[in-house]
Amino acid sequence: MSVSDDEIAHVYEVFDAIGGLSHRKMMGGASFYCEGQIFAILSSDGRIFLKAKGPFAESLAAEGSTKFEMEDGRGMHYWTLPDAALDDPDLAADWGRRALAAL
Secondary structure (H helix, E strand, O other): OHHHHHHHHHHHOOOOOOOOEEEEEOOOOOEEOOOEEEEEEEEOOOOOOEOOOOHHHHHHHHHOOOEEEOOOEEEEEEEOOOOOHHHOOHHHHHHHHHHHHHH
16 A cells, blocks of 8 residues: 555645655555655654654653664664654654754
């Protein structure tokens, strides 16, 4: 199943304050870019993940975020956007900016 246009529009709303966003559909989900730099993905099940490793990934884990895993169990350097940020665009934009700064 692939993500819908409404789900993609929701990600744009979540990160609206960042600006310069674009996306590309891929593998049932979508990748999100800020001025050409990938920083987030939308999984085929509608979850938003931020690109993260090292200290930034540790910060996300401390907020209860979970790591993206492939069906075969392989992990990737993406962590769920903290739940509190899903309904708070200012907080979501802050996490998005932190993801970009950590790249």
